Amino acid sequence: MVEISKKVGLNIRKYREKIGWTQEKLAYEAGLHRAYVGQIERGEKSIGLKNLEKIASTLNIAIEKLIK
Numbered sequence: 001m002v003e004i005s006k007k008v009g010l011n012i013r014k015y016r017e018k019i020g021w022t023q024e025k026l027a028y029e030a031g032l033h034r035a036y037v038g039q040i041e042r043g044e045k046s047i048g049l050k051n052l053e054k055i056a057s058t059l060n061i062a063i064e065k066l067i068k
Helices: 002-018 023-030 034-041 049-059 063-067
Strands: none
Touching: 002 023, 002 034, 002 049, 002 063, 023 034, 023 049, 034 049, 049 063
Protein backbone atom coordinates (compact mmCIF):
# COMPACT_ATOMS: atom_id res chain seq x y z
CA MET A 1 0.00 0.00 0.00
CA VAL A 2 2.87 2.36 0.74
CA GLU A 3 4.21 2.02 -2.80
CA ILE A 4 0.93 3.15 -4.41
CA SER A 5 0.71 6.09 -1.98
CA LYS A 6 4.19 7.25 -2.97
CA LYS A 7 3.42 6.83 -6.67
CA VAL A 8 0.19 8.83 -6.42
CA GLY A 9 1.94 11.51 -4.36
CA LEU A 10 4.76 11.87 -6.88
CA ASN A 11 2.26 12.13 -9.72
CA ILE A 12 0.27 14.80 -7.91
CA ARG A 13 3.47 16.76 -7.31
CA LYS A 14 4.50 16.38 -10.96
CA TYR A 15 1.23 17.72 -12.32
CA ARG A 16 1.03 20.46 -9.66
CA GLU A 17 4.52 21.70 -10.49
CA LYS A 18 3.78 21.45 -14.21
CA ILE A 19 1.17 24.20 -13.83
CA GLY A 20 3.36 26.20 -11.44
CA TRP A 21 1.24 25.85 -8.33
CA THR A 22 2.39 25.57 -4.74
CA GLN A 23 0.97 22.98 -2.38
CA GLU A 24 -0.91 25.81 -0.73
CA LYS A 25 -2.53 26.87 -4.03
CA LEU A 26 -3.55 23.30 -4.88
CA ALA A 27 -4.95 22.77 -1.41
CA TYR A 28 -6.93 26.00 -1.56
CA GLU A 29 -8.36 25.29 -5.01
CA ALA A 30 -9.27 21.69 -4.06
CA GLY A 31 -10.73 22.65 -0.68
CA LEU A 32 -8.14 20.66 1.26
CA HIS A 33 -5.60 21.52 3.97
CA ARG A 34 -2.09 22.35 2.76
CA ALA A 35 -0.48 20.00 5.28
CA TYR A 36 -2.67 17.16 4.00
CA VAL A 37 -1.56 17.80 0.41
CA GLY A 38 2.07 17.73 1.57
CA GLN A 39 1.55 14.43 3.38
CA ILE A 40 -0.07 12.93 0.28
CA GLU A 41 2.76 14.11 -1.97
CA ARG A 42 5.35 12.59 0.36
CA GLY A 43 3.41 9.31 0.47
CA GLU A 44 2.81 9.61 4.21
CA LYS A 45 -0.99 9.50 3.92
CA SER A 46 -3.21 7.36 1.76
CA ILE A 47 -5.62 9.49 -0.20
CA GLY A 48 -9.34 8.71 -0.28
CA LEU A 49 -11.21 8.48 -3.55
CA LYS A 50 -13.19 11.67 -2.98
CA ASN A 51 -10.04 13.68 -2.34
CA LEU A 52 -8.28 12.03 -5.28
CA GLU A 53 -11.20 13.11 -7.45
CA LYS A 54 -11.01 16.67 -6.03
CA ILE A 55 -7.30 16.93 -6.80
CA ALA A 56 -7.62 15.43 -10.29
CA SER A 57 -10.48 17.77 -11.10
CA THR A 58 -8.61 20.77 -9.73
CA LEU A 59 -5.54 19.87 -11.79
CA ASN A 60 -7.84 19.27 -14.78
CA ILE A 61 -6.52 15.75 -15.40
CA ALA A 62 -7.97 12.24 -15.38
CA ILE A 63 -7.67 10.26 -12.14
CA GLU A 64 -5.95 7.53 -14.13
CA LYS A 65 -2.95 9.80 -14.68
CA LEU A 66 -2.47 10.07 -10.93
CA ILE A 67 -2.54 6.34 -10.25
CA LYS A 68 -0.56 5.02 -13.22
